[in-house]
Amino acid sequence: MSQLILENLSYSYDQHHPVLKNITLQFDHEKTAIIGQNGAGKTTLVKLLKKLLLPTEGQIKYRQRDYREMTTAQLAKDIGLAFQNPNDQIFKNTVFNEVMFGPLNIGFSKEEAIETTKKALEAVKLSDKGDKNPYDLSLAERKLVSIASVLAMDTEVVIFDEPTMGQDHEGKQIIKELITQLASQNKLVLCILHDMDFTAEVFERVIVLNEGELLMDGSPLEVFSRKDIIEKAHLEQPMVYRLAQQIRLPGNILKKQDLIQTMKKLM
Secondary structure, eight states, X not given: OOOEEEEEEEEESSTTOEEEEEEEEEEOSSOEEEEOOTTSSHHHHHHHXXXXXXXXXXXEEXXXXXXXXXXXXXXXXXXXXXXXXXXXXXXXXXXHHHHHHHHHHTTOOHHHHHHHHHHHHHHTTOGGGTTSOGGGSOHHHHHHHXXXXXXXXXXXXXXXXXXXXXXXXXXXXXXXHHHHHHHHTTOEEEEEESOHHHHHHHOSEEEEEETTEEEEEEOHHHHHTOHHHHHHTTXXXXXXXXXXXXXXXXXXXXXXXXXXXXXXHHO
């Protein structure tokens, strides 16, 4: 089982502007959403997990091994990250070559890389776009290309930074199914999100960051029922939860299907 441990983790770009402050967390297998306003420290946190940045204080362990003993290249075989902006990640002239670059770079044979690339493109419903230049695709499609690039590497830890950005309902459904599938394979899935409705629908654990500090760590229901925490983090409760509260439905309802079923019972 994948395991990431953060112990008293802090990061500062300079001594006067701390970005993360004394974060202690353990990640095992839950589908985990990391939420917070811009500037909360979310992207910095996942860059530390990818070892694109080094902590100012504290340490990170993967499978009980100190990050300081591992190179970024070694971690690339185990930890995949799809960036928030796919334009920061994409550089090949065809979608297929873009997705295949990752597995080739971490030691897959060409035959293995071709096979995992085909599966990844199929998973994001872009099998027919393999010969296209990524920059001829929409932003939402480029986002799916960057996600496919991580899927093709078959890493044990999968991190998506704002995967639902720019996605319509169909795109969000694809991403939801991917996250569920990855979790069923016992992979650790971490997602940075601003979409509270998607967070409530998909994830088992929610971590709230605010101004570089860990504000709360709990189940979606535990987190979103704490209006004081959500307001302090400058976020909103999920639409379904707010609607259920406004019409005074029994229980705390977070998911659309639960809302529909509850209303049918009351009719």
